[in-house]
Amino acid sequence: MHTETSTKTPVTLLGLGDMGTALARAWLAAGHPLTVWNRTPGKADPLVRDGARAAASAAEAVASAAGPVVLCLLDDASVGETLDGADLTGKDVVNLTTGTPAQARRRAGWAAERGARFLDGGIMAVPPMIGQPESGGYVFYSGDPDLLARHREVLEAVAGVEFVGADPGHAALYDVALLSAMTGMFAGITHAFALVGGEKELDLARFAGLLTEWLAAMAPAGQEMAAPLAGGDHTEGVTSNLAMMAAANDTFLATAREQAVDPGLLVPYMELMRRRVAQGHGDEGLSGLVPLLASQPAPATWQGNR
Numbered sequence: 018m019h020t021e022t023s024t025k026t027p028v029t030l031l032g033l034g035d036m037g038t039a040l041a042r043a044w045l046a047a048g049h050p051l052t053v054w055n056r057t058p059g060k061a062d063p064l065v066r067d068g069a070r071a072a073a074s075a076a077e078a079v080a081s082a083a084g085p086v087v088l089c090l091l092d093d094a095s096v097g098e099t100l101d102g103a104d105l106t107g108k109d110v111v112n113l114t115t116g117t118p119a120q121a122r123r124r125a126g127w128a129a130e131r132g133a134r135f136l137d138g139g140i141m142a143v144p145p146m147i148g149q150p151e152s153g154g155y156v157f158y159s160g161d162p163d164l165l166a167r168h169r170e171v172l173e174a175v176a177g178v179e180f181v182g183a184d185p186g187h188a189a190l191y192d193v194a195l196l197s198a199m200t201g202m203f204a205g206i207t208h209a210f211a212l213v214g215g216e217k218e219l220d221l222a223r224f225a226g227l228l229t230e231w232l233a234a235m236a237p238a239g240q241e242m243a244a245p246l247a248g249g250d251h252t253e254g255v256t257s258n259l260a261m262m263a264a265a266n267d268t269f270l271a272t273a274r275e276q277a278v279d280p281g282l283l284v285p286y287m288e289l290m291r292r293r294v295a296q297g298h299g300d301e302g303l304s305g306l307v308p309l310l311a312s313q314p315a316p317a318t319w320q321g322n323r
């Protein structure tokens with residue numbers, strides 16, 4: 018247990034799940050006095066042994082906070098439940114709980130009504146990357162820029178800091194946009210392994226290496242979409258056009274059929290390409306699909322599973 022007095026900013030952390038615990042360990046390692054609270058109390062015990070103080074309740078943790086109050090909980094509803102009854106007057110609240118942009122904006126207004134300053138964050142890291150600057154992990158922040166400036170050192174002790182503006186919803190928007198891109202990539206990887214998985218003579222480890230290299234080589238296409246999207250000309254600098262890709266999709270689908278693989282993960286994207294080509298935009302690149310997609314909200318049946 019640490020007994021020496023620290024000159025570093027004290028941190029109050031609510032939520033000791035996998036990510037909360039990683040944050041706690043990083044702040045302790047960096048020498049920040051740390052007060053923790055978790056709904057299930059036992060999770061604080063190992064941290065208390067290493068120098069943290071366990072608060073008796075979330076309200077007590079907030080009341081005694083002399084530095085940022087950081088939340089890392091399951092979802093926005095758990096943030097509301099945890100802070101219900103806490104006096105937030107004059108407190109600096111940093112919410113690292115994943116939520117939607119609208120939830121972040123509502124939570125910022127809710128905090129302001131209670132006299133608190135508010136910063137929302139979206140964590141672009143998994144727990145082992147926390148407190149490891151070389152891992153490349155970082156957090157998107159948006160909201161009160163003065164609050165970020167005041168607590169920058171504290172926040173940089175756990176991960177890189179990427180401020181994306183005063184709109185409190187933007188950190189969540191960037192976060193979910195990147196995670197959504199990742200989800201699409203994982204869907205493609207799942208389909209690719211399903212295609213080859215049944216082949217007896219195929220070296221899966223070799224295939225996995227080639228797949229990873231190919232995805233890395235294709236990733237810059239994301240960067241190349243920014244200019245046509247900003248300028249509105251989707252034929253600008255096109256190397257592979259939609260007409261060619263839509264034709265190749267027929268081969269992809271035929272191969273899925275031959276390999277007895279359900280193409281359902283890819284079909285909606287292929288259908289978007291087909292529609293754009295049918296509208297007479299076969300000479301465009303992939304950026305031409307963005308306005309088409311942005312004009313069609315998800316069917317009600319896709320609104321989530323909770």
Ligand code: FVH
Nearest residue numbers: 032033034035036037056057090091095114115140142143
């Ligand atoms: N872990 C990860 O890889 C990702 C990386 C990117 C960012 N996410 C987000 O971080 C938030 C916390 O994630 P986590 O990994 O710590 O999640 P869990 O291990 O499931 O812990 C959840 C904590 O939330 C507490 N909790 C849940 N419901 C309530 C509630 N109604 N009232 C108070 N606390 C609640 C839970 O408490 P307990 O079950 O131990 O009592 C945990 O402390 C999350 O937004 C990720 O999307 C992580």
